[in-house]
Amino acid sequence: MSDHLDLYPSRLKAYRKPIPRQDPIVHARNQKRWEGPLDEVALSRYERDGYLWFEGFFSKDIIEPFFEELKAMAKDDELMRSDQVITDPNSGAIRSVFGMHHLSERFDKLTRDPRILGMVRQLLGSEVYIHQSRINDKYGFEGSGFDWHSDFETWHAEDGMPRMRAVSASLMLTDNNEFNGPLMLIPGSHREFIPCVGETPEYNWKASLKAQKIGVPDQEALARLAEHGGIEAPKGPAGSLLLFECNVLHASNENMSPWPRSNLFFVYNSVDNTLDEPYAAPMRRPEYLGARETVEPLSMHD
Amino acid sequence: MSDHLDLYPSRLKAYRKPIPRQDPIVHARNQKRWEGPLDEVALSRYERDGYLWFEGFFSKDIIEPFFEELKAMAKDDELMRSDQVITDPNSGAIRSVFGMHHLSERFDKLTRDPRILGMVRQLLGSEVYIHQSRINDKYGFEGSGFDWHSDFETWHAEDGMPRMRAVSASLMLTDNNEFNGPLMLIPGSHREFIPCVGETPEYNWKASLKAQKIGVPDQEALARLAEHGGIEAPKGPAGSLLLFECNVLHASNENMSPWPRSNLFFVYNSVDNTLDEPYAAPMRRPEYLGARETVEPLSMHD
Numbered sequence: 297m298s299d300h301l302d303l304y305p306s307r308l309k310a311y312r313k314p315i316p317r318q319d320p321i322v323h324a325r326n327q328k329r330w331e332g333p334l335d336e337v338a339l340s341r342y343e344r345d346g347y348l349w350f351e352g353f354f355s356k357d358i359i360e361p362f363f364e365e366l367k368a369m370a371k372d373d374e375l376m377r378s379d380q381v382i383t384d385p386n387s388g389a390i391r392s393v394f395g396m397h398h399l400s401e402r403f404d405k406l407t408r409d410p411r412i413l414g415m416v417r418q419l420l421g422s423e424v425y426i427h428q429s430r431i432n433d434k435y436g437f438e439g440s441g442f443d444w445h446s447d448f449e450t451w452h453a454e455d456g457m458p459r460m461r462a463v464s465a466s467l468m469l470t471d472n473n474e475f476n477g478p479l480m481l482i483p484g485s486h487r488e489f490i491p492c493v494g495e496t497p498e499y500n501w502k503a504s505l506k507a508q509k510i511g512v513p514d515q516e517a518l519a520r521l522a523e524h525g526g527i528e529a530p531k532g533p534a535g536s537l538l539l540f541e542c543n544v545l546h547a548s549n550e551n552m553s554p555w556p557r558s559n560l561f562f563v564y565n566s567v568d569n570t571l572d573e574p575y576a577a578p579m580r581r582p583e584y585l586g587a588r589e590t591v592e593p594l595s596m597h598d
Numbered sequence: 599m600s601d602h603l604d605l606y607p608s609r610l611k612a613y614r615k616p617i618p619r620q621d622p623i624v625h626a627r628n629q630k631r632w633e634g635p636l637d638e639v640a641l642s643r644y645e646r647d648g649y650l651w652f653e654g655f656f657s658k659d660i661i662e663p664f665f666e667e668l669k670a671m672a673k674d675d676e677l678m679r680s681d682q683v684i685t686d687p688n689s690g691a692i693r694s695v696f697g698m699h700h701l702s703e704r705f706d707k708l709t710r711d712p713r714i715l716g717m718v719r720q721l722l723g724s725e726v727y728i729h730q731s732r733i734n735d736k737y738g739f740e741g742s743g744f745d746w747h748s749d750f751e752t753w754h755a756e757d758g759m760p761r762m763r764a765v766s767a768s769l770m771l772t773d774n775n776e777f778n779g780p781l782m783l784i785p786g787s788h789r790e791f792i793p794c795v796g797e798t799p800e801y802n803w804k805a806s807l808k809a810q811k812i813g814v815p816d817q818e819a820l821a822r823l824a825e826h827g828g829i830e831a832p833k834g835p836a837g838s839l840l841l842f843e844c845n846v847l848h849a850s851n852e853n854m855s856p857w858p859r860s861n862l863f864f865v866y867n868s869v870d871n872t873l874d875e876p877y878a879a880p881m882r883r884p885e886y887l888g889a890r891e892t893v894e895p896l897s898m899h900d
Contacts, residue, residue, distance in 0.1 A: 515739050547854055
């Protein structure tokens with residue numbers, strides 16, 4: 297485990313009070329902050345809520361080929377048997393595929409799309425690289441939900457991400473509606489770190505990616521934050537984009553509709569925030585969950 | 599089992615095609631139909647969708663004492679240990695309490711409230727009695743969902759209800775919002791009967807009231823009906839009322855919010871549609887699930 301100062305202790309033996317966030321939310325400062333592409337209205341909303349929603353950011357024409365490529369991947373037996381593919385605990389269908397940008401040139405190029413990369417660099421105030429990429433799929437009537445959690449809590453405890461200086465870009469590859477298990481967020485929850493009780497077992501990720509039991513915030517803290525900030529579930533057509541801060545609490549419910557829900561996630565981390573040893577786990581996670589080798593700054597793709 | 603003609607066969611050994619509804623939706627006819635209290639706009643909407651939603655039907659002042667009485671019941675150890683109380687398969691918290699109108703005079707009077715009873719008599723075209731009453735509770739962060747089903751399918755197969763001539767009145771005792779597991783319905787699905795595959799085991803209700811595995815419509819039929827009619831989840835403050843036809847497909851998702859969801863259900867059946875022997879189950883269910891003894895017409899309470 298890391299021997300560095302741990303600003304955000306978690307996976308504890310006993311309860312510990314929430315810790316105020318120790319890091320900026322928008323990392324670009326002064327003149328850099330104002331150079332765009334996001335304006336002050338968007339930036340202050342991101343500071344307040346912990347996320348930004350762009351309904352219909354890309355057109356359906358642009359999104360279609362990504363969805364088609366995914367369907368082709370699902371027919372690749374060797375890939376489907378690999379550790380990068382996580383199956384649903386109930387139905388056995390695909391739940392997540394990790395390392396999308398290594399599997400496909402199309403997805404790799406998308407991580408470097410100037411329209412996304414510009415905003416991400418501004419939010420993180422530096423050059424950035426991909427910490428993790430994944431698809432979360434929920435088939436009609438089948439996809440299980442994800443319980444409330446902070447991604448940063450896991451990336452810090454299990455991957456050794458030192459500070460809150462990462463952002464997830466989630467691109468909707470299908471429509472997200474009220475009934476197919478859209479992402480829910482608690483606005484404002486990124487301003488606190490909730491230390492979680494329960495030590496991390498070896499190989500925890502093999503279980504946690506199916507259903508998270510460790511690193512789960514206590515219900516009292518969740519209830520307080522939801523009472524204060526409410527809950528929001530952005531909905532919109534395929535091509536919509538969500539940028540959310542690494543510590544904002546989020547979850548999703550089961551897909552009880554016939555309509556599949558397929559969301560792509562690129563996690564961008566600052567090149568000044570590369571991984572240390574895990575802060576609260578007995579071992580590192582695999583490269584496809586937390587990059588240590590491929591951390592060169594991303595260059596824009598035109 | 600019943601030796602009467604079975605218009606709606608279910609719990610079958612093999613797949614069978616959906617059957618068009620054999621019964622009227624609004625049972626009051628001609629002049630009786632027009633005598634109110636529901637007007638033609640409401641009646642034709644009920645015929646089209648299979649439900650009617652009355653946001654804020656009762657004021658919160660009227661609803662409050664019911665919720666208080668429920669909280670008092672939850673402290674009654676003897677009641678909580680009885681068969682009428684169903685616990686959540688995951689959390690062990692209360693999921694349902696049956697026979698509410700026998701447990702409490704306040705709830706009994708509510709079943710005879712003229713504002714509800716008038717509409718129900720018109721929809722069913724006769725005097726009515728209570729087939730079943732229950733509370734469905736979902737605590738914050740804890741309540742499991744209910745998979746898609748038709749109530750009539752169960753009442754016909756397991757209770758011997760001959761025809762589609764019953765209506766549920768669901769009164770919200772708490773606010774129902776997007777995140778606390780509101781009831782979802784498929785508008786128009788009451789116009790078909792979906793025969794279900796799988797025979798009814800003995801004492802099926804002991805498992806089915808926690809999580810229904812038998813009498814579950816196939817996904818192909820569900821998808822077709824949801825594509826055609828969409829999915830709706832009426833939301834509103836405590837005191838809102840939903841009237842829904844006995845054969846409309848409905849479900850609900852988990853409560854992922856801190857806000858409890860508590861809905862009261864009174865199932866009204868026509869006195870001309872009293873129970874026969876079960877059409878597709880080896881034994882009758884208990885009186886608190888399907889009334890056979892107390893079937894006198896309800897009189898209005900003022």
